Amino acid sequence: MTSNGIGSSDQGMCYEVLPKQYRGMPGPDIAEFVPISIPREAFGGMVQSLIGRFDNIGAIHRAVSSALDEIEKSQTEHAQDYAKIREGFAEIREGFAEIRADQEEIKEGFAEIRADQEGIRMGCVELREDQKEVRAGIERLDIGIKEVGADHVRLNAKVEELERRVSFIEARELERIDSREFPVPSMQKIQRVLGYVASAGSRFKNYACLSSGKDWVKVAIGLCAIVAVSALFFAGLAKRSRAI
Incomplete structure (x- = not known):
């Protein structure tokens, strides 16, 4: 230079x-x-x-200086704008971080919902199994009720037959008493036994009508006991009649 x-x-x-x-x-x-x-x-x-x-070099210099000042001012403003933009991007990044955290919470919530749905599904399966068992129990109960009804009809028929037999035996014994003379104690025993059998048969009939299905075993045992006692009594009475 x-x-x-x-x-x-x-x-x-x-x-x-x-x-x-x-x-x-x-x-x-x-x-x-x-x-x-x-x-x-x-x-x-x-x-x-x-x-x-x-001659106008000074004016050119001032114009260039003004342009440089404008450029510097613009650069400063751009720097401020860039700082604001960076702050905005930082806020956006923070917002995205919060969104990602919310997404994680939403994923966890959906996982819990899926687990709850699985539990509900298993509960529904168990409920269906319980319903099947209940329906089977109801069917068994219906069958038991039908069987109990049939047993009730049969027991009523047996009670009526027993009452007819007792009435028939009472009539025969009354005829025998009219034709023969028995000692007074024996007659009293026979009358007590016959009265007991008749009252037991009547009570048994009423009890059979009112009792539930669970008491049919007791009813059957009572009926068998009455039939056995009556059979033994009348067998002994028949032996005595033949002996006389």
């Missing part, structure tokens, strides 16, 4: 024209490379005469 602001490039034929006021200043590169093919001395004089004619 020469004292008048003119310097040559490394190619030898390109010259850099730079006013003195801008030597060493930061900012945009204000330079013009002009390829020429004239002697260096003549070109230097030409450039020097051209620089002397620029």
Whole structure:
């Protein structure tokens, strides 16, 4: 670079024209490379005469300084905007982090819901099994009720048959008593036994009508006992009659 602001490039034929006021200043590169093919001395004089004619260099300098100030101001504003943008992106990242946390909670909630649904499904399966068992129990109960009804009918028939037999035996014994004389104690015993059998048969009939299905075993045992006692009594009475 020469004292008048003119310097040559490394190619030898390109010259850099730079006013003195801008030597060493930061900012945009204000330079013009002009390829020429004239002697260096003549070109230097030409450039020097051209620089002397620029009377408005100060205005150019002020315009360039104002432009640089605007650029710096714009860069500052852009820096502030960039800081705000970075803050906005930071908030957005925090929002996405919160959304991801909420998504994790939602996933956990759905997992709990699926577990609850599985428990409900298993409960429904168990309930269906219980319903099947209840239906089977109801069917068995219906069968038992039908069987108890049939047993009740049969027991009523047996009670009625026993009453008819007792009445028939009482009539025969009364006929025998009319035709023969028995000792008074024997007659009293016979009458007590016959009265007991008749009252037992009547009580048994009433009890059989009122009792539930669970008491049919007791009813059957009572009926068998009455039939056995009556059979033994009348067998002994028949032996005595034959002996007499």
